[in-house]
Amino acid sequence: MYQHQGEDVFVIDGHIHMWDASEENIKHRGGEQFIQCFYDYHTAFTPEERQRGIDDYRKFTPEEVKRDLFTNYVDMGVYQPTHLHEFYTEGFNTVDDLGGTLFKEHPDRFVLNGRWDPRDGEAGMKELERQKEEYDIKGAKVYTAEWKGDSKGWRLDSDEAFEFLQKCADLGVKNIHPHKGPTIRPLNKDAFDVADVDLAASSFPELNFIVEHVGLPRLDDFCWIATQEPNVYGGIAVAAPMALSRPKKFSEIMCELLYWLGEDQLTFGSDYGIWDPDWVIEAVMETELSAEQHAEYGVEFGLEAKKKLMGENIAELYDIDIEERKKAFQTDAISEEFGLGESYGAAAPADD
């Protein structure tokens, strides 16, 4: 468990993947462009000594994911699927990729999110039901810029999307994570417009909308919507790595988020494997607002706010009892494997 100034900080990484962009799995040139684009983001922000080679970056195995997360300060991870079947034969990062592996072995360490696409129609509804039944999903990632046939994207406020949102409400899939972030080649930029979240959020007050990547480069539209809708949250994945190399920009973004949304509406995500979580978590936790920022914005980003961001807020969304988990993690298989029990308060093994 991460420690900050002598205090435990329970980290739920709200945005993780386990993808396969190996050359064998790519079926459309968009698949190669997509992973190369991710790799540009990886190398632009990752400290040089922590950068991966492109071959290593193409595919993550369950063993790697387990080690990369749990030996790098993460206590739990929220898996956000990205299917992209138009680009990848077996999909890029599918529900079953984690569902059939790490989630099955370590269900307490992961939140496995589902995924739907309104263009899938009746078959998509059945698939959503299957995900609920098989994995008891409580949330879903939606990727409005995904290609399907001739379509280059869809909107959350369409009639078809509303049918799926209603289905989510009926099934108790209450956390919807729309990806609204920077351009990813070759996807269409407009399909990441945040405006469609507004009507969806006001029409489904029983659902929560966690806007991933806080809408960048539409932070302004996102914040304005979020101030008006109490069920809209911001996930800071993609903004977070700026904490290391662009600290002033990161703290300005945090000031805006704290000012418009408040500290209870924000969740953390490393976006693993775009970036590894260790240095991102350290950089966010070390962020201090300047005296001018305190004066200008009138917000605080102290330990309490950081603990909410790092885990407490998303724990609330997914009904996770952090104290209960800590206790369970004293002796679970992950802690056994990586020697983490003591960090969760287990007695140190007797010395002889």
Add this chain to the structure above:
Amino acid sequence: MSQTAPSNRPESEETAGLHDRIRARLDRVTDPELDESILELGYIDAIELDEWTATLRFTLPTAWCSPAFAWMMAVDARDELESLPEIDEARIELRDHMHEREINEGVNGRLPFADAFPDADGEVRSVRATLDDKARLSRQYLAVERLLAAGLSPEQIVALTPADLRFDPDVDPRMDGARASIALGDGAFSVSVPARPLDRYLRKARDVGHATSDDDPLFLTPEGEPIEVEAFELVRRRGRLARTNVTGQGGVCDALNEQRRAKLDRDGPVIVEAD
């Protein structure tokens, strides 16, 4: 990026003046998403001056940056350079981009965007309008901050019209040290402020159809309405947010750009005289 302009011959006063005026013109060419000049953003590799022609070479932060945005930057740069009396023809060379051929041939051949990109979905204009309106708000924030710093009150700021704003007709407002004056109290007195932020704001406001006649309000709400003084602070905060959005996204692009330029080994003097 080097701020001086090395050249093979001693720099005369005239060429130094031309280099400064080239910079002042290129200060108007922005990355439409980041609303910052391509000079400031470090996209320009070189500007070669040869008699009456200029060749501008530039590289974007990624090979897959929006071709529509790349197009806008290339066209704007060409037109700004050609607005100088010393430059008859400007040629543009975008480098290491997926669509460099379409863009360079199209811009240098003076084609419309739709001819260079017959497959484009035709949404360039509306995307540009949305970005322009955000840029207008972000620039308003910077201009208003300058006016507050110069001692103007919110009541005075919301009452300003374009007629109250005066630029020196003999100096490019984008040049270092250029000043503008703001007439207050029905012209009874005036306050001197830096010209650049006000020129930047006014240009963008006019691009989106605001502040066009002398008695229009100079500053507006995000929705384009006159600002009630009670709403001044909220409008200011929304402008600040628009500003944080562009500079935040600028941070993402800047990191991509820095890494790419290092990889391509692409930094040198910006303006060079060929002879």
